[in-house]
Amino acid sequence: MTTSAFAPVFVSSEAARAVFVWEDAIRALQTAYARPIPPKSTPPRTVAVAGKTWLRTLPAVPVGSRYYGAKVMGMAMGSSTPGVEYVIVLFDQETSRIAAFIDGNLVTGFRTAATSAAALDRLAPARAARLAVLGSGLEAAMHTRAIAAVRELTEVFVFSPTPERRAAFAEAVTRDLGVPARGVASAQEAVEASDFVLAAARSRDEQPILFGDWLKPGATVVSIGSTIPEQREIDVSVVARSDIIVCDMLDEVLEETGDMLAAHKAGIAFNDKSFSLANLMTGALDEHLKDARTRMYKSVGGGLQDIVVAELILKKAIEAGLATALPMEFETKR
Template identity: 45%
Template sequence: MSTPASPAIPPTLFLSDDDVAVLSDWTAAVAALADAYARHVSDAMVPPRSMARGDGTWLRSLTAVSPSGGHLGCKLIAASTRARRASYLISLFDQDTTALTALIDGNRVTGLRTAATATLAIDLLAPLRPLQVAVIGSGFEARGALDCLRTVRRLASVKVFSPSQASRERFADSFRPQLDIAAVSSAEVAVQEADVVICAARSRDESPTLHGAWLAPGCTVVSLGSTLPEQREVDEDTLDRAACIVADMPAEVAHDTGDAIAATRAGVQLADKLVSLAALAAGTVTARRSERDIVVYKSVGSALQDVVIAEMLLGLARERGIGTPLAVSIAPVSK
C-alpha cells in the first residue's frame, strides 16, 4: 500500500524592511489586534519571553500562537551593545502543516504593534468625542502612537512636550496642517485638561516624566516608554489615582517595570485594579465606572501583537503580490 503524498507546500515568502514599509497600514493593524484580543488567548499561547546573554550581546525570543488559527510565530531580536546594532526577524509557521510560511524583517513591526495596540486601548478607554491629547516625547514611539491614533479617532487638539525645543517643534510641524498641534514648554502644560496622555519618553536619570497630580479627572494615560525594572516614566501617584490599570502583559507590568515596582514599594495596591487588555477587549471588565475615573494603559509589548501584525502584513503581501518567494525552504517532516 503506497504512502499518501504530502500536500504541496507553498514557498516561504520573505518580506524585507522595504516591503513592510509599503504594507504598513494603521487601520488594518488596529483592526487585526482588536479581533485577536477579543478572542480567547490562554497564557500557554503567549508564554514569557526568554533572553540569552553573552558578553555585550543578547538574543531575545518572543513566541505566540495566533488566536486566528493561522500561524505559530516567533520574533527574534539579536543585539550587540558593543556594536550598537540590532536585528529583528519574525517567522510564521502554518498551524496545520507546520510549514514555514513567511520570514519577515521585524524592524518596523515593533513600532507598528506598539502604536496600534496603544490606539486600540485608547479607543476602548477614552470618551467617544474628539479628544484633547497630550504627548510626552517626540521620538519614534511618540510619532507612531499619534499617527496611528489620528487615523482611528478624531483629535480636537494636541500638545507635545519633549526636553529639546527643536525636537518638539519638528514633531509638531510634521503633523501640521492635518492636526491642531502645539509644542509646549513643559509636560505639565501639555497634560492640562487632556483627555488622553501618551507617554513615550523617559528622562535621562529615569525620574518620572508624568506626575499624577497634573491629571484631569477622567483622563486616560498611556505609558509606552518604561518596560524594564530600572526604567521610570509615570510616578507612583499616577498609578495610585488610577481606578484601573490595563496591561497587555499584566504579570510583566506588575513585577518587571520600574513604575509598578516603585508604586508597590510606596504602598500602592495594584493587584485589585490591574486587568488585561484581552479582558477589556472582550468586554468582561469595566475599566471606568465614573466619567471622572482616571485609567492607565501600561504596555511592555507582547509576542501576540508581533505575530498578529505579521499575519496582517502577510495577508496584505499576498493580496498585492509583494515579497520574495524563497527558492528553497524548510520541509516539514513526519514525527
Template identity: 50%
Template sequence: MTTFLTDADVRAVFDWREAIAALRSAYAAPPDEARFPPRTMARGEGLWLRTLSGVPGDGSPMGAKLIAASPRNRRASYLIPLFDQETVELRTLLDGNSITGFRTAATSALAADALAPVGPLRVAVIGSGFEAQHHVRALAAIRELSSVTVHSPNPASRTRFTEQLGSLGPPLHTADSASAAVEGARLVLCAARSRDESPTLREVPPGTTVVSIGSTLPEQRELDTEVIRNAELIVADMVHEVAHETGDLIAAKEAGIDFAGKLVALADVVSGRVSPPDADAVVVYKSVGSAVQDLAVAAMCARRAAELSLGTTLPVTVCPVAK
C-alpha cells in the same frame, strides 16, 4: 516556498485601520498563557536576546519575534518567522523592525479607544520620536483628535514632531514642560523615558487616560508612583510582566501601593469582560509588548503583501520533518 518581507515591504503594505482591526480580533479572545507564554530574555555582557512566541487560537500563522540588542552600541535587529498551523511550513519571514513600532502604536490606539471618553480627544504627547509619532497616527486613524500638544526636552525635536505630523489634521502645539502639555488633555501618550530614568509624567488630573509604552524593563521609569496610586484602573497587555518586570510598577510596589486589585488584562477590556470606570477616573494602559501584537500585525502584513505580489521568494525553505 517562503516569502521574505523586507522592512521596506512591510512599510509599503502596512495600514493602521487594518492593523487595529486585526488586533481587536486577536484581543477578543480570553488571555491564554499556554498559547502566548511570557517573553524570555537571555542576557550577555552588554547584550540581550528577547523572544516572544505565540500560537493564535483562530488558526492564523503561529510564530515568534526575536529581538537581538546591544544597548551599549544602540543597535537592535528584529526577525519574525510565521509558520502555517496546519502544515507547520515556514511561510513568511519578516524584518520586524517597523512592525515593532507599528504594533505598539496600533495596540495603544485600540486600548485608548476602549478606555478614553467618547468624542473628540485633546491629546498630550510626552516624547517626540518615531514611537510618539506612530501613536498619534494610529489614534487619528480611529478617533477624532481636537488637538495634540507635544513635550520633549529638545525644542528642535518638538518642532520636528509638529512638522512631520502637520498633514494629519488636528491642531498641533508644543509645550515647554510635561505638566504644561498635560493641562486640559483627556489622553496622555507617554513614549519617552528620561535619560536618568526618573519619571517623565508625575501627575495627571482626574478624567485622564494615560498610555505608557516607554518603560518595559525593571531598570526603566516613565510614570511617577502617584500616577499609579491615583489610577482607578490599570490595563496591561501582559499582566504578570507589567506587574513584576516594569520599573514603574516595581517602584509603586516598593512605595507600598497595592495595585493588584485594579490591574486587568487588555483582552478583558477589549472583549467587554471588564468595563472602563467612570469618565472622571484616572486610567492607565501599560504596555510591554507581546507576541499577540507582533503576530496579528505580521500576519496582516503578510496577507496584504501576497495580495499585492510584494516580497521576495527565497530560493530555499525550511522543510517540516516527520516526528
C-alpha cells in the same frame, strides 16, 4: 534555483510600510484579544544574556489565525557595529511549514502603537479629545497616528527636551493628520489641558516624566516607556490616581517594570485595579469603566501583537506582490 510551493517569503520594512493600515491592525488586535487566549499560547518573553550579548524571543500562537511564530531580536554590544535587528518567523498552521520571514523593526513600532490605540478605543470616552505627547521619537509619532485612527483629535501638544525636535514633530502632525499641533516648554504644560496623555519617552536618568496631579479629571494615560525593572517613566502618583489599569502582559507589567515596582515600594496598592487587555476587549471591564475617572493602559509589548500584525502585513504584501520569494526550502522532520 526555482522555488517550490513551500518556499518561504521575505517581507521587508519597506513592503510593510507600503501595505500597513492603522485601522486594519487595530481591528485585528481587538479581535485577537477578544478571543479566548489559552495561558500557554502567549508565554512571557525570554532573554538570553552572555556578557554584552543578548537575545530576546517573543512567541505566540494566536487563536483562530492561520499563522503562528515568534519575534527574535538580538545585539552584540561589544561588536564593532552594534545595533538591534528583528526578525519575525511565521509558521503556517495549514502546512506546519515556515511561511515567512518579516523584518520586525517597523512592525514592532506598528504593533505597539496599534495595540495602544485598540486599548484606548475601549478605555476612553468616544468623543473628540486633546492629546499630550511626551516624546518625539518613532514610537511617539506612530502612537499619535494610531490614536488619530480611533478618535478625533482637536489639538496635539508635544513636549521633548529639544525644542527643534518638538517643533518638527508638531509640524509633521499638522501636515500628516491636519490636526493643530504645537510644541510646549514643559511636560506639565502639555498634560494639564489634555484628555489623552501619551508617555513615550522614558527619562535618560530614569526619573519620572509624568505626575498624577498634572492629570485633568477623566484623563486617559497610555504609558509605553518603562518595560524592564531599571526603567522609569511615570511617577507613583499616576499609579495611585488611576482608577483602572489595563496591561497587555499583566504579570510582566506589574512585576517587571520600574514604574510598578516603585509604586509597590511606595506602598501603593494596585493589583485589585489592574486587569489584562483581554479582559478589556471581551467586555469584562465594562462595569469597572463606568465608575473609573482616570484610566491607564500600560504596555511592555507581547508576541501576540507581533504575530497578529505580521500576519496582516504578510497577507497584504502577498496580495500586492511585495513579498519576495526565497530560493530555499526547509527539510521537514517527520
